[in-house]
Amino acid sequence: MSLYWRIFGLNAVVLGTATALLLLAPVTVSVPVLLTEAVVLVGGLGVMLVANAALLRIGLAPLVRLTRLMTTVDLLRPGQRLSVRGHGEVAELITTFNAMLERLEGERAASSARALLAQETERRRIAQELHDEVGQSMTAILLGLKRAADEAPEPLRGELQQAQEITRASLDEVRRLVRRLRPGVLDDLGLVSALTSLATEFATHTGLRVLRRFDSDLPALDHETELVLYRVVQEGLTNVARHAGATRAEVGLRRAGDTVVLAVTDDGRGLGAAAEGAGIRGMRERALFVGASLDIVPVPPGGTEIRLTVPVPRKQP
Structure with missing residues (x-):
């Protein structure tokens, strides 16, 4: 009717x-x-x-x-549907809306995947240029300053040595940017080593205490999934340093049935009623890329947990 x-x-x-x-x-x-x-x-x-x-x-x-x-x-929170009861115009309208929503979520996931792949390609290109051009040029400048300082009289030698230290610090910063743009340790040593290196570097530069809890029986994941996990930890720790006002953070990675659960927890002030920023939206897009779900929940008595649940790919027979 x-x-x-x-x-x-x-x-x-x-x-x-x-x-x-x-x-x-x-x-x-x-x-x-x-x-x-x-x-x-x-x-x-x-x-x-x-x-x-x-x-x-x-x-x-x-x-x-x-x-x-x-x-x-919100297309970044897939799975929202209305139940269809009975028949008629209203049921047909709800069915059509559910189908449209599913199609839009699929198109959003595909476009996000293309954008993220292009972003990672551009990151690798910039990192390669920084390493090959800027890094080598600064290394050559550093060697030239050393030779000049060895032959220069005082007080010019002291000024040249000071310029050496500034150049060396700038070269270290360029190398750090290269590691952030292209985590070579992820390709060479795997996810756990890459996350360990990331947490150690984060603790060194921010002064926060970063704990690590990684299960020993983690399953093998494809490169795209490992890269998403790495980027989520990277963005999560960056948010902790910028906004949380925390003194401690924890990065956990464990297996739960057919999924791998990543958790980045802090003891800061929490999100409260603040709207999600570009960083969290970016994490949600990365979660869509690998079919994962991202949840951001408060941690009593204070703090926030970013939880990414990633399905484990089934082994081919």
């Missing part, structure tokens, strides 16, 4: 019931209307309006749920 006929039928039932009561009940209306008759008529009208409103609310409830989901749906 279409929505039009459903609403028409509900109103017809209410009005028909009222008409039947007036025809069959031994009640007449005086002229002028008596107070008791007016009370009965007003009460009957109130009952009809309440019944009509209740029936319409029940009939239009699926549309209210659909409107609420349409205003709150």
Whole structure:
């Protein structure tokens, strides 16, 4: 039955019931209307309006749920669907919306994958240029300054040695940027070693205490999944340093059935009611790339946990 006929039928039932009561009940209306008759008529009208409103609310409830989901749906949080009950125009509308939402989530995941792959390619290119061009040029400058300092008299030697230290510090910063852009240790030594190196470097530069808890029976993951895990830890620790006001952070990696769970926890002030920034949105896009789910939950008495649940790829027979 279409929505039009459903609403028409509900109103017809209410009005028909009222008409039947007036025809069959031994009640007449005086002229002028008596107070008791007016009370009965007003009460009957109130009952009809309440019944009509209740029936319409029940009939239009699926549309209210659909409107609420349409205003709150987020393609970075996949899986939000409405249940379909019965048949008719409303059920067909909800089914169409669910299908559209599934299609949009698939297109968003595909576009995010293309963007992330392009981003990683550009990161590798920039890291290679920094290493090959800027790094080698600064190394040559450092060697030239050393030779000049060895042959220069005082006080020029001291100034050249100071320039050496500045150049060496700048070269170390360039190397650190190269490691952030392209984690070579991830390709060479694997995920656990890369996360260990990342946590150690983070603790050195920020002064925060970073704990590591990695299971020994972690399954083998493909390169894209390992890169997503690495980038999520990288962004999570960066958020801890910038916004959390924490004194301690923990990076955990464990196996849970057919999934691998990554957790970045801190003891800071927590997110509160703050809106998600670009960093968290970027982590959600990376989670979509490998079919993972990202949850950000408070940790009592204070702090935040970023939890990434990644499905373990099945072994091919």
